[in-house]
Amino acid sequence: MRVRIVGTGRAVPAERITTRALEERLGLGQGTLENATGVVERYVCNAESQIDLACAAAALALEDAGLEPGAVDLIVGGCGVPYQPLPATAPLVMQRLGLADGSAAAFDVNSTCLGFLTAFETAGRMIEAGQCETALVFSSEVASRALPWQDAPEIAALFGDGAAAAVLRKAEPGEGKVAASLMRTYPSGWEACGIGSGGTRFDFRKEQEAFAAHSLFHMDGKELFRLTSRHFNGFVDALLERAGWRHDDVDLVVPHQASPLALAHMARQTGFAPERLVDISARFGNQIAASMPFALDVARRQGRVAPGMKLLFLGTSAGVSFGGMALEV
Numbered sequence: 001m002r003v004r005i006v007g008t009g010r011a012v013p014a015e016r017i018t019t020r021a022l023e024e025r026l027g028l029g030q031g032t033l034e035n036a037t038g039v040v041e042r043y044v045c046n047a048e049s050q051i052d053l054a055c056a057a058a059a060l061a062l063e064d065a066g067l068e069p070g071a072v073d074l075i076v077g078g079c080g081v082p083y084q085p086l087p088a089t090a091p092l093v094m095q096r097l098g099l100a101d102g103s104a105a106a107f108d109v110n111s112t113c114l115g116f117l118t119a120f121e122t123a124g125r126m127i128e129a130g131q132c133e134t135a136l137v138f139s140s141e142v143a144s145r146a147l148p149w150q151d152a153p154e155i156a157a158l159f160g161d162g163a164a165a166a167v168l169r170k171a172e173p174g175e176g177k178v179a180a181s182l183m184r185t186y187p188s189g190w191e192a193c194g195i196g197s198g199g200t201r202f203d204f205r206k207e208q209e210a211f212a213a214h215s216l217f218h219m220d221g222k223e224l225f226r227l228t229s230r231h232f233n234g235f236v237d238a239l240l241e242r243a244g245w246r247h248d249d250v251d252l253v254v255p256h257q258a259s260p261l262a263l264a265h266m267a268r269q270t271g272f273a274p275e276r277l278v279d280i281s282a283r284f285g286n287q288i289a290a291s292m293p294f295a296l297d298v299a300r301r302q303g304r305v306a307p308g309m310k311l312l313f314l315g316t317s318a319g320v321s322f323g324g325m326a327l328e329v
Contacts (some may be wrong), residue, residue: 001180003124004171005329007067008297009060010164011053012043012284017159017244026153033157035291038260042160042285046142050083050191053163054140055096059302060163061297067134069097072167074132077108078119078139080288080317093138105132108223113256114183115139115289117325120168121181121323127170143179146195148216155219160285164293176307180243180328184235192223227320229269235322236270236314243326247271249310252299256315257281257291280303305329 006023019034026033034040045053062069078091082269088107111118112311116139123135133179140163147156171177196202196214204211239245253272255263260281267274278295287294292313313325 001124001167002171003178004176005166006169007061007062008168008293009057010294010297011056011160011163012084013048013053015046017044017191022157022283027190032110033154036154037157039158039283039285040282043162045161047141050140050142051096053094054138057076057163057165058093058138060096062165062217065167067167069099071134071329072099072136072278073104074123074126074135075104075106076119076123076135078115078117078137078289079108080112080141080159081144083178111317111321112319113288114315114321114323116293117273117313117323123157123168124178125211127168133169136165136169137168138163141287141288141290143286146216146264148218157279158286160287162284162287162290162294164290164297166293179328180239181325182239182242183321185319185321185325186231189223189227192220192320193318194218225318226314232322233269239324239326245310245326250312251309252276252304253312253314254292254299257295
């Protein structure tokens, strides 16, 4: 797929909360949550909305690309949790960016933590098919909501808020390409991770107790670890084979920032040296779908991404799905 990234941007809310402060607030011993999660700090929305973060990241991505918002003719939102069930989040981002009615298409896709990759591939295919020229892909998350602080603070403390965006255009020969992308789903783990309320599963009027009981995030870490340990290596091998790459060809791995401990396990399991992974999870927490493009923007602005490099995006999501993309820049 002849598509390239021409700009990226990221945004976080103003408030930074350390794990030490959370421990004190919850009456936990010093180091209890930090040792359990590996997360030192995260940013949390107070005055900002999910749309505010998305637009801030998008504006920076467009600035990085040297483009005005009016150049965009496709906007794809890839958020794990939307702003509201209906309508989609992307049209509101389009409006806030100042795009005129009818000047672009705007819609959402959802594959939870893999939303950015799904949005990227969707936009890329539309660019390749000639349906658009310039696509803005974004993931924006307010992951600090609906967390189980009372029952599972070690899970709640993993998350942080943030947004990231990328601008995509057609790549000419020699300008890079998507060498391969792959997703595989293991629905045996469907109940291992999620938020049950908010859709049609529970009727708020008729099932208020059930709605309330399923309104917080839950995660069965043991089940997710079991599936990942059993299948993830084979998934990575299949993605590399599809790209025609060897393991040593990969210059940089941009993973979903599940947690510092999860990234350390990924490095051991897949055999990628830790220095080849972009790991920002201790500073920002798990930003759901925003974590992968956020990590990409950090790496680009740190000078860790250069023309000719081979990047491997890897992640897992609720569902349970594994996803990845092999990108030549």
